[in-house]
Amino acid sequence: MQLELSPEDAAFREEMREFFTTKVPQEIRTAVAERRELSKEQIVESQQILNAAGLAVPHWPVEHGGQDWSALRRHIWHEEMQRACVPLPLAFNASMVGPVIAQFGSDEIKERFLAKTANLDIWWSQGFSEPDAGSDLASLRTTAVRDGDEFVVNGQKTWTTLGQYGDWIFCLVRTDPDAKKQRGISFLLIDMTSPGLTVRPIELIDGGHEVNEVWFEDVRVPADNLVGELNHGWDYAKFLLGNERVGVAPVGATKRVLAQAKEYAGEQLKDPLTAARFAELENELLALELTALRVVANSADGKPHPASSVLKLKGTELQQAVSELVVDLAGPASWASGADDDSELAGWARRATPTYLNLRKASIYGGSNEIQRQIIAKTILGL
Amino acid sequence: MDFTYDDEQQALREAVRGLVGKAYSDFESRRQAVKEDPGFDEKLWARLAEMGILGLPFREEDGGSGAGPVEVAIVAEEMGRVLAPEPFLTSVVLAGGIVSAGASPEQRAEILGALSGGESVLAFAHAEPGTRWVATAEGVTATQDGDTWTLSGVKEPVPHGARADQLVVSAKLPEGGTGLFLVDPSAAGTERTGYATHDGGRAARVAFDGAAGVPLGEAGADRTPTIAAVLDIARVMACNEAIGAMEVALRATTEYLKNRKQFGVPLNTFQALNFRAADMYVSLELAKSLTTWATMVIAGGQPDEMADAARRAALGVSRAGRHLGQEAIQLHGGIGMTAEYSIGSYTSHLTALDHLLGDGNFHLSTLVAGIGEYDEVDPLD
Numbered sequence: 001m002q003l004e005l006s007p008e009d010a011a012f013r014e015e016m017r018e019f020f021t022t023k024v025p026q027e028i029r030t031a032v033a034e035r036r037e038l039s040k041e042q043i044v045e046s047q048q049i050l051n052a053a054g055l056a057v058p059h060w061p062v063e064h065g066g067q068d069w070s071a072l073r074r075h076i077w078h079e080e081m082q083r084a085c086v087p088l089p090l091a092f093n094a095s096m097v098g099p100v101i102a103q104f105g106s107d108e109i110k111e112r113f114l115a116k117t118a119n120l121d122i123w124w125s126q127g128f129s130e131p132d133a134g135s136d137l138a139s140l141r142t143t144a145v146r147d148g149d150e151f152v153v154n155g156q157k158t159w160t161t162l163g164q165y166g167d168w169i170f171c172l173v174r175t176d177p178d179a180k181k182q183r184g185i186s187f188l189l190i191d192m193t194s195p196g197l198t199v200r201p202i203e204l205i206d207g208g209h210e211v212n213e214v215w216f217e218d219v220r221v222p223a224d225n226l227v228g229e230l231n232h233g234w235d236y237a238k239f240l241l242g243n244e245r246v247g248v249a250p251v252g253a254t255k256r257v258l259a260q261a262k263e264y265a266g267e268q269l270k271d272p273l274t275a276a277r278f279a280e281l282e283n284e285l286l287a288l289e290l291t292a293l294r295v296v297a298n299s300a301d302g303k304p305h306p307a308s309s310v311l312k313l314k315g316t317e318l319q320q321a322v323s324e325l326v327v328d329l330a331g332p333a334s335w336a337s338g339a340d341d342d343s344e345l346a347g348w349a350r351r352a353t354p355t356y357l358n359l360r361k362a363s364i365y366g367g368s369n370e371i372q373r374q375i376i377a378k379t380i381l382g383l
Numbered sequence: 384m385d386f387t388y389d390d391e392q393q394a395l396r397e398a399v400r401g402l403v404g405k406a407y408s409d410f411e412s413r414r415q416a417v418k419e420d421p422g423f424d425e426k427l428w429a430r431l432a433e434m435g436i437l438g439l440p441f442r443e444e445d446g447g448s449g450a451g452p453v454e455v456a457i458v459a460e461e462m463g464r465v466l467a468p469e470p471f472l473t474s475v476v477l478a479g480g481i482v483s484a485g486a487s488p489e490q491r492a493e494i495l496g497a498l499s500g501g502e503s504v505l506a507f508a509h510a511e512p513g514t515r516w517v518a519t520a521e522g523v524t525a526t527q528d529g530d531t532w533t534l535s536g537v538k539e540p541v542p543h544g545a546r547a548d549q550l551v552v553s554a555k556l557p558e559g560g561t562g563l564f565l566v567d568p569s570a571a572g573t574e575r576t577g578y579a580t581h582d583g584g585r586a587a588r589v590a591f592d593g594a595a596g597v598p599l600g601e602a603g604a605d606r607t608p609t610i611a612a613v614l615d616i617a618r619v620m621a622c623n624e625a626i627g628a629m630e631v632a633l634r635a636t637t638e639y640l641k642n643r644k645q646f647g648v649p650l651n652t653f654q655a656l657n658f659r660a661a662d663m664y665v666s667l668e669l670a671k672s673l674t675t676w677a678t679m680v681i682a683g684g685q686p687d688e689m690a691d692a693a694r695r696a697a698l699g700v701s702r703a704g705r706h707l708g709q710e711a712i713q714l715h716g717g718i719g720m721t722a723e724y725s726i727g728s729y730t731s732h733l734t735a736l737d738h739l740l741g742d743g744n745f746h747l748s749t750l751v752a753g754i755g756e757y758d759e760v761d762p763l764d
Contacts, residue, residue: 001392001453002385003679005763013763259759269755279750280698283673286760287699290672293762294386310668376664377657381637 005072013076016055020084024049032085033260035351037208040123040165046087047094047120056089057098057118059243064102064114071296082252092124092161093117097170099243100187100236104228113189125166125192127157127214128237134159135368137172138181138234142216144173144188146223151175151188153219159365163199163212166192172233179231187233189225196220206354207337241367249315251289258282258322264329264348277325281318288314307380313372316362323356386675388457395454399461402430407465410725416468417583421504421546423468432501437475441483446496452616452681456623456674463627466725466732468583470504473542473739476620478507480613481551485563485600494549494565506547508538508566508589509610516741518611519561523591525554532598533572534564534591542739544568544587545577552596553610560605564596571595582731612686615693618740619681622674622700625736629667629704632711632729636660639715639726656714663707670696670703676762694746695760701743704733 005013021029028042050056051065059074060066069077081088089095098117101109116122133140142155153173160169169190176184190197196219201209228236258281268274288311295307327334330349337353339345363369377383388396406427407413416424431437440455441447455476462471475498482494482505497503511522523536534554544550550566550573568575572594577587600606637660640650650656677696680688708730712719719726737743 001388001675001679001682003676003683255759262755262758272751275751275754276747278754279747282754282760283695283698283750284669286695286762287669287673290676290762291668294672294675297386307668310665314665314669370658373658373661374654376661377651381633381657381660381664383637383640383651383657383660 005076009072009076012073013080016077016080017084019053019055020081020086023053024084024086028087029085032087033256034347035257035355036347038087040162043087043090044120044123047089050086050089051119056120057094059095060098060114060118061102064098064110065118072293075292075296079252082250083256085256090120090123092126092170093120093122095243096126096240097124097189100170100240101227103239104187104236108224109189109227123162123165123167125160125163125169125214127160127169127171127190129159130156131158135371137237138185140172140174140185142171142173143177144175144186144221146175147220149223151221151223151226153188153190153216153221155216157214157216158202158211160199160212160214161210163192163214164201164209166199168192169197169214170227172237175233176231182234184231185233185237186230187227187236188221189227190216190219190221194219194221204358205360206358208354208358210358249288249292249311250319251285251292251315254315254319254322255285255289257326258285260348261322261326261329264326264346268329274329281321281325284314285318288318309372309375309380312366313369313376316369319362320356320359323352323359327352327356386672388453392453392457396457396461398434399436399458400464402434403427403461403467403469404465407467410723410728413466413468413583413725413728414722417579420577420585421543422579422583422585423470427467428469428504429501431469431471432499435499436471437501438495438499440476441479441495441499442491444488445483445491446499447483452619452678455620456678459620459623460627463624463732464631466583466628466728470506470543470585472617472620472624473507474498474505474547477542477613477617478505478547478551480616481507481563481610482599484613485606485609487600490565490599497548503548504543504546506541506544506550506587508541508544508550508552510538510540512537512539516614516745518607518614520553520555523552523554525556525562525564525596527557527603530602532564532596532602533593534566534596535593537588537590539588540580540586541589543585544589545575546585550589551599552591553606554596556603556605558603561607561610562603563599563606563609565599566591566594566596580735582728582735584732584735608686612689614740615689616681618693618697619674619677621736621739622670622696623678625700625704625733626667626671626674628729628733628736629670629707632707632726632733633660633663633667635726635729636663636711636714643716650714659710659714663710666703666706670699673699694749697741698743698746698750701737701746704737705743708733 024046028046031038047056057065058067058069058077062068101113128137130140144151144153169192171188171190172185173188174184175186196217198215200213202211204210292311330352333345333349334353336343336345336350339350435448436458438447439450443449479498498505523534523538526533550568552564552566553561554564556562572592574590575587577585580586640656643650673696677692680692711726712730715726718724
């Protein structure tokens with residue numbers, strides 16, 4: 001047991017810190033720090049800077065641009081990015097479809113997509129959830145029927161995050177309606193400019209346009225766009241969702257917001273109840289960060305540690321709790337969410353409530369926290 | 384940063400588990416051990432001494448084996464797993480720790496040699512009626528007459544104070560500050576009243592009326608920093624003991640949910656109960672992370688960092704211990720209330736550990752006092 005990072009890992013951390021704070025434009029990092037919405041161009045620019053330095057997709061296989069890093073170094077990379085207010089590489093590309101293609105795709109599909117996916121030349125959307133298939137994803141009904149060299153896709157996807165920017169969408173589609181729920185599902189890549197595909201915005205409680213519905217009406221998709229084998233999509237989805245839970249606790253970002261909140265608090269920090277909330281949250285975040293390090297230290301052979309469900313569950317709870325604290329610090333100023341920059345009230349205070357409302361999603365997406373409890377109960381506690 | 388045990392540490396864990404875990408493999412043997420005074424198994428204490436466990440934290444020249452906090456933590460966790468009533472935490476870690484940190488080399492060799500060998504049980508008489516987890520003494524005062532010192536006042540509760548062969552006593556010095564003294568409890572002017580605590584432990588009221596005290600280490604010196612530092616170490620070891628207890632309490636609870644039938648089906652058919660068990664697991668894992676980290680910080684030996692880490696671990700373990708202890712009983716239903724069944728005793732002991740060296744709110748208030756002095760907590764810096 002040792003407390004310190006090894007000199008090599010400490011140097012690696014310095015290197016990451018140096019890169020993120022000097023190479024990614026200050027304007028982008030300031031927007032993240034102030035919790036402003038980033039433009040598509042800013043997200044693309046940031047990822048391309050990372051990718052050029054080999055820092056966008058380090059968890060991919062080395063031949064496709066990955067780095068042969070230890071789990072600890074990946075953790076450090078991830079934390080330092082958040083600490084430096086660098087937008088994380090687009091999850092749909094870097095954490096979801098990329099690893100699936102690299103693992104299960106044909107050589108031809110890898111060749112077509114991987115480099116562009118890493119560099120965000122293609123912006124991917126995720127087409128998993130449907131109106132009647134949320135946490136119960138296997139109930140999905142969007143169909144793909146083979147017709148010659150093409151599939152014909154019909155149905156509806158929902159909660160498609162940033163789908164308005166999407167160039168391509170990776171979808172789970174039902175290819176064998178007679179098979180049992182999890183069987184008969186395939187993993188299909190669809191060009192979002194295809195005729196018959198419509199993206200409609202869903203307005204959310206924070207007033208922003210973040211998610212969309214995607215409709216498929218006789219959308220014709222080349223059969224070559226199938227990833228892996230027909231009717232094995234569920235396996236790939238499970239692989240993808242397993243990846244998603246790793247690094248899902250946004251410890252670095254939540255810590256940063258809590259530290260900023262101390263500045264927002266000012267004199268309010270003298271209020272004992274407010275100070276106690278800070279101290280409790282700091283301690284829980286410390287416990288979470290140390291748990292993430294424990295998971296990293298114990299994750300042999302790249303498999304997710306069973307306790308990673310703890311990270312998702314507690315990580316999102318703390319993320320939400322900190323956003324709640326910020327609304328409370330803003331107090332009456334939190335009403336001014338519709339005011340523009342001429343407002344007398346601080347920007348952070350005006351954005352406090354939309355952020356708080358937006359983050360209610362965190363305990364729902366990525367396998368709701370109830371699903372995480374179910375995983376802990378079943379797979380860890382054997383209940 | 385590395386949270387894994389090396390081979391020797393693994394072996395130590397197996398050895399302690401083999402001895403203590405076997406001695407208390409069924410809860411009834413623990414019940415028997417705490418029934419009669421001194422409230423623990425003297426034979427098991429002797430075997431722990433033979434194994435070198437009682438001398439683990441002390442220097443080799445003092446009769447110990449010079450192991451580090453990680454090894455001590457391993458023992459504490461194993462003791463916690465079976466609620467072993469032997470006073471490893473209070474006699475070895477706490478009272479022994481005070482002697483190790485504060486005594487002269489001659490005193491150390493004599494006292495710690497006997498403690499390590501299992502020949503002498505030591506108690507730290509520090510808590511006083513009316514004070515709450517401070518590092519200083521108020522109610523017991525020391526008076527100097529030439530080279531001789533006498534103590535007067537009351538210490539309570541003193542863990543294992545009635546059984547102890549020797550007392551280490553904190554006392555207010557004539558010139559201010561808190562001194563440390565050795566007191567032979569059989570000498571004139573010392574009166575002890577022992578009793579059982581709610582968790583099967585032992586404590587005592589110890590009253591001094593002009594009792595002779597031998598200064599521990601330098602006479603007349605203010606030893607508050609020494610006491611504070613040892614309290615921090617003991618806090619973290621108490622956290623480790625609590626982690627062991629919580630792990631077993633959670634496992635017992637999940638086993639119960641799988642086996643106990645109500646309405647014709649096992650309890651784990653009910654999702655509401657499974658989710659509560661999952662939340663217990665979350666609390667436990669987070670508390671374990673803090674505790675292991677704090678143990679490593681103690682091993683690092685920087686006083687400021689040690690104090691901060693001890694507070695943070697104690698806060699996390701206090702919250703987790705209450706959560707797990709309360710839920711363990713609730714999910715067991717009525718049987719959780721009975722003394723014959725173990726689970727209630729786990730909750731009782733977690734409550735005792737919580738209040739031995741400062742509960743969550745106590746540590747939280749210290750953390751709150753310094754909240755404006757830093758921007759974030761970083762365990763890697």
